[in-house]
Amino acid sequence: MNGRTKLTAALGVLAVALAALAGALYLTQYRPDTRVDDAMRAEVGQVAGAGAAALLSYTPETVAADMYAAQQRLTGGLADYYGRLTDSVIVPAARDKKISTHATVTGTGVSSLDEDSAVVLVFLKQETSSAAQPAPVDATTAARVELQRVDGDWLISGFDAT
Structure with missing residues (x-):
């Protein structure tokens, strides 16, 4: 092998080694989804669901x-x-028209999550009645719920029902 071939081979090996190192660092150090666990996913899903139901339920x-x-x-x-x-x-x-509404969570899905924020899709069934319509009317809805961790607690910072 001549000098140029040795240099090319050395640079190739170095490039492969750097790519492998970068991949390993990304998988073990950088990726935000590796910093959260299943318990945190379950927690934000529960908080978002309970919060969405509370926002949409009253008598x-x-x-x-x-x-x-x-x-x-x-x-x-x-x-x-x-x-x-x-x-x-x-x-x-609600008082004037005697509106009563009750929302029940039918499912949640965590869209994004890191240590201090999350976005959760919440699916709900909602029953609403009023003085004008005493028989409950069922509806299904979905909400995009944004959460922020504030002093250790997950709180809703954004709510977009569709």
Whole structure:
């Protein structure tokens, strides 16, 4: 082998070694999904599901307390917005029109997750009745729920129902 062939071979070996090292580092050190475990996935799924159901469930007699309890599961701008919406729209309408709604989680799926944030898809069945429509009406809905870890607790920072 001449000098040029030896150099080419050495560079090839070095390139393969660096690629292997980069792959190993990515798989063991970088990937965010390797820093969370199944217990955390289950926890964020449960928190998102329970929170979504709470946001969508109330009776005319307990609507203010139900909405206040649901708001405690929220953080940031969503908590402020929800409080204003509750006071100005949901509570008066529920009381005036005797609206009762109950949401039940039928499934969850974690879309993304790292140590301090998560996005969970929540699937729900919702039964709603009112003075005008006393027989419960069933509907299915899905919600994209964004979670943030705040002081060790998972709180809802985004909620988009479809």
